Amino acid sequence: MSNLDKHYEELSKCSKCGFCQAFCPVYAVTGIEPMAARGRNAQLAGFIEGKLSLSEIEEALSTCLLCRACVPSCFSGVKTDELVRVGREEIEKNKRGSLLKELVFNTILPYPERMAVLLKGLFFLKKMGLGKLADRLDVIPAFLMMQYPRRFLRYRSSAESTGKGKTVAYFRSCGFNYLLPDAGEATIRVIQDLGYDVIIPENNCCGLPPYAHGYTDVAKDLARKNIEALERYDLILTECGSCSSFLKKYAELFSDDRKYAERAKRLSERILDSSEFIFKNLQFTSHASHGANTRFAPTSHGLKVTYHDPCHLSRYQGITSEPREIIKSIPGIEFIELPEADWCCGGAGSYSIENKEISEKILERKINNVKKTGADILATSCPSCMIQLSYGIKKAGLNIKVLHVNQLLNLTFKTPEIPADK
Ligand code: SF4
Ligand code: SF4
Structure with missing residues (x-):
């Protein structure tokens, strides 16, 4: 009996109406039935009923963006x-997963020090010329777009606390720690500017990448380590939409675990995406108050800004208005709504590597919409989206800067300059 058998009832709810097809980004660019929800569900049901083998349904499963x-x-x-x-x-249980995934999820991701060595090595190779080659061969957006990790975001224990203001713990996502540290630093500065003392505990990867790929045991091991590292804090923030969504899911992940159920629930209740926290702290009252927020120095950017909704922020957590309200509150900024703002960008973690062709077609639609806005800055809240969108913009030869919402906010707190490309 497979784990899937327990979900047969859920699969049976599918009436095969096909209404989902119009909403699936993968189906939109491929037109292949087993790549829309109806088709994927039919394949899963076929496997449970013994009509299809795992290898026959593998493509339908691996091409879903979740x-x-x-x-x-x-x-x-x-x-x-x-x-x-x-x-x-x-698929993972039957050892049909790829060797690369085995290596990454079992021997690298659970060890932050190994991650750091690997990323530093990759950056060194990029600097040594492999970046140009990769650029020419047009491979791996994350590799092309990674910033120089001048410093990964450093741990900061409570012993280093300033004692000023209330303390919040900052959860370091792998993406903002290892690949885009500028955004992480901006988040920390914004939280400090709001009067909080920031502690940076020694956390692990949140566990979402292995979870999404079916490596549930690896994800739970990482989650347990995070519960132990973070449960002493009253409030834990992260600016990564994917991490905040998965940290909030710990409660469900451990709901039938006698040792961790209560601890996981308590931790999940203390997680906030940084946009929720910042929005609350800026105390917006109404649209009429925008532009009058005294925390900001007046800026004369005249910048046009648009916003892309990361799936894990908008659909997994229902957070859509907070980032927009934060952007709109910045004096001198003109906010332009992005058509199909919540249409996936095709990044989805390693999806852009594993399903490059589909990912790029999905990205093309997104970039065409970004073009229509005439924006100078495309803001978002997830490292995977930032990398994918930067890649798409570079490929299209557009002069648009991709920033995390907190980087944009930090500009108005500190210096009215857009950071230069590295
Ligand atoms: S999954 Fe798609 S085909 Fe199935 S019931 Fe839902 S909308 Fe209809
Ligand atoms: S989760 Fe996204 S990619 Fe997967 S079937 Fe649904 S709409 Fe399509």
Whole structure:
């Protein structure tokens, strides 16, 4: 009996109406039926019924973005993203996963020091010329877009606390720590500017990447380590939409674990995405108050800014208005709504590497929409989206800067300059 059997009832809820097709970014660019929610669910049901083998349904499972766009559009409420993920668990259980995933999830990701060595090595190779070669060969957006890790975000224990203001713990996401540290530093400065003392505990990867790929045991091991490292703090913030969504999911992940259920629930309740925290602290009252916030020095940027919704922030956590309200509050900035702002950018962690062709077609649609806004800055809140969008903009030859919302906010707190490309 496979884990999937337990989900047969959920799969049976699918009426095969096909309404989800119009919302699936993968189906939109491929037109292939097993790549929309209806098709993926049919394949999973076929496997449970013994009509299809794991290898026959593998493509339908690996090409899902887990973007969840199909779920709110489904009248029967079928949770296709979760069903696909359980299917991937089955693939991993049968040892059909790739050797590279085995290596990354079992021997690198759980060890921050190994991650640091690997990333420093990759950056060294990039500097030594491999970057140019990769550029020419047009491979791996993350490699092309990674910043120089001048310093990874340093641990800061409570012994280094300034004692001024209330303390918050900052969760270091792998993306902002290892690849885009400028955004992490901006977040820390913004929180400090709001009058808080920031502690940076020794956390591990949140566990979302292995979880999404079906490596549930690895994800739970990482989650346990994080619970132990973070449970002493009253409030834990992260600016990574993917991390905040998964840290909030710990409660569900351990709901039937006698030792960790209560601890996981308590921790999940103390997690906030930085946009929720900053929004609350800036105490917005109404649209009429925008531009009058005295925390900001007046700027004369005249910058046009648009915003892309990361799936893990918008659909997994329902956070859509906070980042927009934060942007709109900045004096001198003109906010322009992005058409199809919540349409996935095709980044989805390692999706852009594993399914490059599909990912680029999805990205093309996103970049075309960004172009229509005439924006100078494309703001968002997830490292994977930032990397993918920067890659798309570079490829399209556009002069648009991709920034985290907190980087944008930090500019108005500190210096009215847009950071130069590295
Ligand atoms: S997943 Fe939902 S929307 Fe899609 S075919 Fe099934 S019932 Fe219809
Ligand atoms: S989660 Fe996203 S990619 Fe997967 S079937 Fe649903 S809409 Fe398509």
